[in-house]
Amino acid sequence: MKKMLTLVLSLIIIVASLAGCGTPQPKPSSSDQSKTTSPPAEAPAASKDGKKALVVYFSMPETTNPNNMNQEEANSTVVVGGEVLGNTQYVAYLIQKNTGADIFRIEPKTPYPTNHRTLVDMAKAEQNNKARPELASTIQNLGQYDVVFLGYPNWWADMPMILYSFLESHDLSGKTIIPFNTHGGSGLSGTVSTIAALQPNANVIKNGFTVSRNTVQNCADDVTAWVKDLGY
Numbered sequence: 680m681k682k683m684l685t686l687v688l689s690l691i692i693i694v695a696s697l698a699g700c701g702t703p704q705p706k707p708s709s710s711d712q713s714k715t716t717s718p719p720a721e722a723p724a725a726s727k728d729g730k731k732a733l734v735v736y737f738s739m740p741e742t743t744n745p746n747n748m749n750q751e752e753a754n755s756t757v758v759v760g761g762e763v764l765g766n767t768q769y770v771a772y773l774i775q776k777n778t779g780a781d782i783f784r785i786e787p788k789t790p791y792p793t794n795h796r797t798l799v800d801m802a803k804a805e806q807n808n809k810a811r812p813e814l815a816s817t818i819q820n821l822g823q824y825d826v827v828f829l830g831y832p833n834w835w836a837d838m839p840m841i842l843y844s845f846l847e848s849h850d851l852s853g854k855t856i857i858p859f860n861t862h863g864g865s866g867l868s869g870t871v872s873t874i875a876a877l878q879p880n881a882n883v884i885k886n887g888f889t890v891s892r893n894t895v896q897n898c899a900d901d902v903t904a905w906v907k908d909l910g911y
């Protein structure tokens with residue numbers, strides 16, 4: 680009787696674990712969509728050698744409509760399960776999926792325009808003026824994280840100026856920063872050194888992940904291999 684019970688229980692466990700195999704594709708989580716100031720404490724944070732990780736990213740998809748995109752809109756987006764994600768946003772979700780890290784989206788208080796030409800001109804003006812666009816929210820509970828994956832698109836061979844706003848208003852001393860970006864041909868440019876200069880007391884990993892907007896939709900295996908190399 681006891682043996683029978685053990686067998687039934689084992690079968691239940693096997694069926695339950697198989698049901699979990701149909702992992703849904705990465706999607707924006709509610710914590711990310713709502714401009715929350717704190718990543719959710721209840722989410723299982725990535726732990727490598729007992730260290731908690733957070734994915735922080737900025738991304739600027741130039742449309743939310745998956746249909747009839749023009750070239751520029753298609754260039755800045757990846758459609759996943761009918762949902763439009765920015766290129767960097769997509770990589771951020773892949774990292775989250777692979778590591779179980781918490782996630783935080785950097786957003787400007789005043790949203791950027793989605794029209795490509797207007798956005799490009801505005802970004803150039805911000806760079807020329809050394810602007811520090813105001814953040815919609817800041818991270819309150821940064822102290823609990825040891826590792827920060829930091830993602831951004833390449834804008835004018837640099838980080839978007841809002842990354843400067845973020846890095847100058849958050850103290851990442853003692854943490855490991857792991858940069859990643861998406862681009863249209865310039866790769867990471869000099870951004871890794873810039874991050875290290877802005878956060879002199881953080882350990883900034885040199886081999887950040889970078890992927891072209893032309894291949895970003897096929898980068899899932901590369902992201903998996905990269906985070907595996909990092910020990911996740």
Ligand SMILES: Cc1cc2nc3c(=O)[nH]c(=O)nc-3n(C[C@H](O)[C@H](O)[C@H](O)COP(=O)(O)O)c2cc1C
Pocket residue numbers: 737738739740741754755756764765766767768798799800802803831832833834835836837861862863864865866891892
């Ligand atoms: C304002 C702006 C400036 C850009 N400047 C560059 C650049 O200098 N070099 C480059 O390789 N790509 C550049 N790009 C292309 C973006 O880096 C690329 O499309 C990126 O994947 C967009 O990511 P996102 O969808 O996460 O915002 C620029 C895009 C924009 C909107």
